Each structure stands twice: as C-alpha cells, then as structure tokens.
Amino acid sequence: MSGGERGRADDRPVRIGVQLQPQHATYDEIRRAVDAAEAAGVDVIFNWDHFFPLYGDPDGAHFECWTMLGAWAEQTERAEIGALVTCVGYRNPDLLADMARTVDHISGGRLVLGIGAGWFERDYDEYGYPFGTAGSRLTTLADALVRIEARWSALNPAPTRRIPVMVGGGGERKTLRLTARHADIWHGFGDADVIARKHRVLDEWCDAEEREPSAIERSAGVEGEPDDVGERLRALGTRLFTIGLGGPDYDLSRVSRWVAWRDRVNGG
Structure with missing residues (x-):
C-alpha cells in the first residue's frame, strides 16, 4: 500500500476532517x-468503531460503525468517509477487506480504511471478543494488514482505487513500524512536542522499512483554534x-x- 503518489509531505494541501x-x-x-459537515466543506467525515459511548452516559445511545459507513457512502457526494479507526479485533480481516471494498464502490472511491489495534475493553467483553493483551492486539493488527492487502488483490471486482490505509496509534516500537510498512496515513494525538517525536520515530521506521517518509500523510486529532494549534502542527x-x-448537537462552528x-493556507 504505497502512498508515494500522494506527494511529498510539505507539498500536500492541508485537509480538514470531522x-x-x-x-x-x-x-x-x-x-x-453529515449533511452539514459536507456542506461546510470538510475533506473527510469519520465516525468511530465502538459499541458504547466513550464520553457522557456510558449506556447512552450509540450506533455501529460500518453499517453507518454504508449509509454515508450513499448520502455523501464529495467528502471521503471512514472510521477513525476500525478495531481489527472485531472482524475477520478478509471480511473487513471485503466490507471496505464494498463501501469503496458504493461511495465511488471515497473510503479511507482507518484501522487500529483496539483498546476499549468493554467493547470486547460485552460482545464476546477476546481482549488479550496490548501485545496480542498488535500481533492481530500486523496479521490483519497483510491479509487485507492480499484479499484486496483477489476480490472481483477489485476496489475502485488503492484504498488509503490510515493506521491510528502512537506506539513507537510496533504501531509506528507497522505504519511505515503498510500505511498511507498515520493518525495520532498530542501536543506539538508529542507529534514531533512521533514523526521522528515514524521517519526512522520508514528508513528501516525502505519506505520514503513523505509517502505517509501525517494526521492528527485537534482541539482549539487553527491559527494556534493548526499552525504549530x-x-x-x-x-x-x-x-x-x-x-x-454536533456544533460545526x-x-x-x-x-x-x-x-x-492552501491559497484557495
């Protein structure tokens, strides 16, 4: 899954996701x-892959990720869509590859496959999935990335494009190495100092994997205002x-x- 055709990091335009x-x-x-976000001009609309709320009432209303992405693929026209991020522990990787390929076709080639090792134990426990350890979940992620690539190459019809793979997580020994090996986009969290360090480590893993660091788009979850946070990142x-x-409410102001x-900043 090479992202080299997406351009050098400094040459890429800034994009906004919600x-x-x-x-x-x-x-x-x-x-x-979703309609309001697309009308506002965002580049990517994400949901997340959990079964229960992460904030507020832990037993509050909540909906499933991939069923929703199929609906969004029909509803939207321009924005890319995806999960931030899919937990590989919930699904057979070959099935996930087929799900992603199908949503890719429904959307006309606008799916981003966000993927990660998973961390929210309640999701696993209540739905009957083995939670394992941080190490075993990362092993599952490594295996899944290989199987997804292989399944995409075997599907008929093939995906409409090389589906961009976004790996989420900042683990420096394993997650960032898997990112260097497989991903088109890396997504992380943290202030400028944290992000700077993760970028350096990812660049080092790219060198070890003989991958051009600029092939991987750098993504971050952000709070605050763009003239401050955005400019620093x-x-x-x-x-x-x-x-x-x-x-x-989903306040988009x-x-x-x-x-x-x-x-x-893009000069538009």
Whole structure:
C-alpha cells in the first residue's frame, strides 16, 4: 500500500476532517450532521468503531460503525468517509477487506480504511471478543494488514482505487513500524512536542522499512483554534486535521473556522 503518489509531505494541501461520534444522538441527528459537515466543506467525515459511548452516559445511545459507513457512502457526494479507526479485533480481516471494498464502490472511491489495534475493553467483553493483551492486539493488527492487502488483490471486482490505509496509534516500537510498512496515513494525538517525536520515530521506521517518509500523510486529532494549534502542527508536517464532535448537537462552528484556515493556507 504505497502512498508515494500522494506527494511529498510539505507539498500536500492541508485537509480538514470531522469525526462525528455516533453517540448520544438519534440517527436523524447524525444524518443531518453529515449533511452539514459536507456542506461546510470538510475533506473527510469519520465516525468511530465502538459499541458504547466513550464520553457522557456510558449506556447512552450509540450506533455501529460500518453499517453507518454504508449509509454515508450513499448520502455523501464529495467528502471521503471512514472510521477513525476500525478495531481489527472485531472482524475477520478478509471480511473487513471485503466490507471496505464494498463501501469503496458504493461511495465511488471515497473510503479511507482507518484501522487500529483496539483498546476499549468493554467493547470486547460485552460482545464476546477476546481482549488479550496490548501485545496480542498488535500481533492481530500486523496479521490483519497483510491479509487485507492480499484479499484486496483477489476480490472481483477489485476496489475502485488503492484504498488509503490510515493506521491510528502512537506506539513507537510496533504501531509506528507497522505504519511505515503498510500505511498511507498515520493518525495520532498530542501536543506539538508529542507529534514531533512521533514523526521522528515514524521517519526512522520508514528508513528501516525502505519506505520514503513523505509517502505517509501525517494526521492528527485537534482541539482549539487553527491559527494556534493548526499552525504549530502544520510546521511539523501534519496535513490532515480532524475535529471530534459528539451528539446530539454536533456544533460545526469550530469546524468552519478550520475549513476557512485550510483555504487560506492552501491559497484557495
């Protein structure tokens, strides 16, 4: 899964994502938020792959990730869509590859396959999946990435494009090495100092894997305002900035400011 054709990191345009957390909202409210996000001009609309809310009432309203992505593929017209991120522990990797290929076709080639090792133990326990250890979950992720690549090459019809793979997580010994080996996008969290360190480690793993570091788009979850947070992370090479929003209100006012900043720094 080479991302080299996506350009050198400093040459990439800034992009803005929004994560519409599928919690504490009716589906009508989520649907309206998707429409509003696309109308606001975001580049990517994400949900997340959990079975219960992560914030607020832990037993509040919540909806499943991939069923929703199939609906979003029909609903949206321009924005890319994806999960931030899919937990590989919930699904057979070959099935996940087929699910991603199908949503890719429904959307006309706008799916981003966000993927990670998983961490929220309640999801596993209540749905009957083995939680294992951090090490075993990373082993599952490593195996899954290889199997997904192989399944995509065997499917008929093939995906509409080389589906971009986004690996989420900042583990420096294993996750970032898997990112260097397989991913088109790396997604992380943290302040500028944390992100700078993760970028350095990822670059080192790219060298070890004989991968051009600029082949991997750098992505970060962000809070605050773009003229402060955005400028600092952009100087470090971050190009995809994602704002998380919870239901039921999904207030996009801050997202609109990030979109305006994107247009300004991109010269649009």
